[in-house]
Structures are given as C-alpha cells and as structure tokens.
Amino acid sequence: MTANRPRLSLVQPEPGQSRYGALAAALRQRVIDGEWPVGTALPAETNLAAEHGVALGTMRRALELLVEQGLIERQHGRGTFVRGGLSGAPMLRFFRFGAGDGEVPQSRILARQSVVASADVARRLGIARGEPVLRLQRLRSLGGQPRLFEEIWLPLPLFDTLVGLALADWGDLLYPFFVERCGVAVTRATDEVGFAPLTAPQARALELSAGHPGVTVTRQAYDLAGRCVELRVTRGDAFAFHYSVTIT
Amino acid sequence: MTANRPRLSLVQPEPGQSRYGALAAALRQRVIDGEWPVGTALPAETNLAAEHGVALGTMRRALELLVEQGLIERQHGRGTFVRGGLSGAPMLRFFRFGAGDGEVPQSRILARQSVVASADVARRLGIARGEPVLRLQRLRSLGGQPRLFEEIWLPLPLFDTLVGLALADWGDLLYPFFVERCGVAVTRATDEVGFAPLTAPQARALELSAGHPGVTVTRQAYDLAGRCVELRVTRGDAFAFHYSVTIT
C-alpha cells in the first residue's frame, strides 16, 4: 500500500526575490485555484514548512505576508483560515444618516438590462468594448427614506445566473449574494470620490431637487485573481457625506 | 581609566506583553525624549540587541513594529533613521486643480490673533477651555488663483515664537516651518471631510459666490508624544474635490 505522504514541493524564488516572497506567491495561487476554499483552514505551518522544504521561520514570514495582504487570517491555537470577501455595507462608511447608524439599508432593484459595454464601462471593467454586461439600477433606503442611488455594471458571462433571477430573491447586500449565487468573492475595491450636482433623474430617485449637491463614489471591485468584477457608481446627498482619514 | 562600554539595560515586558513589544515601547520613548533627533541614525541593530540583552531576531521584531508605526525608517546597508514629521502639502491630496499639479501653493497669512480657546477648539486641541491659543487665517493660492481658505488654531505656550514673528518670514509649508521655529514635528494627523455651502466671508476669500458648494477638511495634527499641536479647518471649492481609497 502506498502511503499518502505529502510530496516535497520546492519553490524556486526568481532572482532578486526572497524565498518567503516566492512561497507567499505560491500559496496565494493555490488559494486562487480553490485548493482551500474561503473559510477553510490551511495546513499547519509546520506541515507547510515541511512540504516546501523550508525552515519554520521562513514559512511564517510567507504567511505573515499573506496576512498583511488580507488573504488569510491566523488565530492562535485554532489555525490559519482563508478570508472571505468583503461583506459589510462598505459604501455606508462615507455617509452619516440621522437615525440608522450601523443599520443595513434596504435595497430595491429599479431596473435590470443586458446591454453591451460602452467604451468607458469596458475600460473600467477591463473588458473589450461591446462585450455583454448586466446593468442594474438600485436604490438603498434607511428607515424608508431613499439615501443612495446606484448604477452597477457586471461582466456577463460571469454573472449569467443573475440575468433571470426573480428580483425578490436578491439580498440587501450584494457581495455576499455574489458569493452565494455566482461564486464570485470581492476581496479588494477602489473608491473614487467626487462632487457633482444631481441630475434630474438621480435627484428624483433620492427625493431631492434637481441640482442638489451630490457626492459620486465610483467603485471598481476585484476578485482574488485581480479581475475587475464590478463597476458601481453611487450617488448620495453631499450634505450627508463625511469621511475620516488618518495620515502618517 | 573607565571604558565607556554601553550599559546593559534590560527591558521588562509587562505581563501579557511580548518582549519585542516592550522593547519597541522603550525605543519609542527614547526617541520622544530626544536621544535620537529626527533624521539621525539609531545604533546598529546588533548593538541595540546587545545593549538590551536580547537576541538579534527579537530586536529586529521590535524595530519592525516601529517601522509599521511610521516612527523609523530602515535603509539596507545604511542604517535605521528617525523619520521626520509630515512635510509635503498633504492637504492637496484631496483636491485637483487644473494646472498646478504637484506644485506647492503660495501661502498668505490674512490674520493672526492671540485668543482664548472656545469650548469646541479646546476640546479638539485637548486643552482646557479658556487656555490661550494663536488663531490664524491663511489663504493658499496656485498660479495666483486662491484655492484654499484655512483657519488654524495653535496651543500657545508651545508656539509663542510665532506670535510676533514677521509674516514675511513664514514659509509656504507650515509643518517644516513648525520644526524649524518651534521644534514641533507633526507625525500624525486625522482629517475629517464634509460638504457645506460656503459662508459669505469664506466665499469672498476664495473669489467664489456666497453659498457656493464647499468642502470642509477638519484636521487635528499630533506630535510624537501624541499631543494635539494643531487644529485646522480648510475650505475649498467642492468641484475641485476628489479622493481615492482602496479598501481590503
């Protein structure tokens, strides 16, 4: 009988790269390939070190790197786990609305269409112009009061399941919903914040007057492999906007 | 003759604290106490380790902590240096002005008064209400065009030298100026961003019309020891506002 002992898989750092850097890259790839799904535990560090034929300290250094990058999470006495994607309602960190502080907003899809990507949308999604995308309009409310108006573009082969799904089955938070229905985990996003008066349709959706001062947050969201999987433009009342930064 | 050999100074970690954590705290205190001024080099890690009677790896861990905290900077082959305070024109990262991109704005002090701190100013500066402060109004321009209007409060025993200093001698950047004239280095700051229409005087200073959409950035700046050494409220044109964040 053949023992199922772990293979020795050596990692060769590229010239100028450290061994722990190469190890981190290799482990990252194995996570991307689905070897350890979100929420599951990696092998113990001693086993990983033995498997790759490096000292324990070197493997620890590699794992620390992945922790810094937000890919994994370590818990003393329990293990090393693959982190899930972004989950909260991260858009709300920009806004302060009177009552509902920390409360999850209700979501309502106002429109859904399959369209072809315009030049601008294609550029931001990193796809070719004319590729099919799913376009959504969405209104988020707190305490019955409309607060955020969103336009969302999703690349289409990837999100096919959402094209026909009954709108009642959609969740109030999109990112956990993407994981559940499409297996897409958002792990990183960039937000760009700007100021502009609201157009008439935007203002109407938010129950404000046309030309009211508005904040625009343009988000590009990426999955583990670095593909852009969502483009979202959110608009809200500029007077409800607030944001804190610490600089060092 | 007594050799000037370095004393062995043991650091006792508090219960529940790691040794490298205690070491980092001890080194931080020595920096605050002025043992190694801004820009100078700390002793080599081997010497520091020997001086504190710990292994090299432990000392390295402590130094890594201080690097993460932004206190020091390490350069391969050169040494470990105490980081200077914030220096650039960090306010400008919020704004995009047509021509002068990356250019240092001209500054003009419009008003300077010694006053007593109001309740709000005192709270934000962390001093008692009624304490003396220096209040400034300052206009920053790019290419001759006024761009930012600032109100600044400085706690007064600390900034006494600035009370009578000829306004012509002030620099275009305040933080390097604070170091030079008052020995105060700003090492950390928090910014809070919000929108509000400009009041008539604010708009006048910026050559805009009263009620024009404005951005307000409220900054509290801190020195090495964690004291708040500046409160600054900056106002500018909302249409020039832009900001990027990456979330993970």
Place this chain on the structure above:
DNA sequence: AAGTGGTCTAGACCACTCT
C-alpha cells in the same frame, strides 16, 4: 492531551552602501 500559532534564541550567510 494533542494540535495550533506566538515568542525567543544563536547562529550563518547574503546584499547593499560608503570610503
């Protein structure tokens, strides 16, 4: 009690900078 990650040691060797 067994298994996990966290701390600490004592060394070797390498890569970079300055003179």
Place this chain on the structure above:
DNA sequence: GAGTGGTCTAGACCACTTG
C-alpha cells in the same frame, strides 16, 4: 573592506483552543 540591514536556519519553549 568595514559596517549596515535582509534572509534563512534549526531548534526550544510558551499560550491558546479543542476534544
């Protein structure tokens, strides 16, 4: 070549979690 920080090793022991 001398001095610095960066990498890597091989081990010991501790602290936390779980069955």
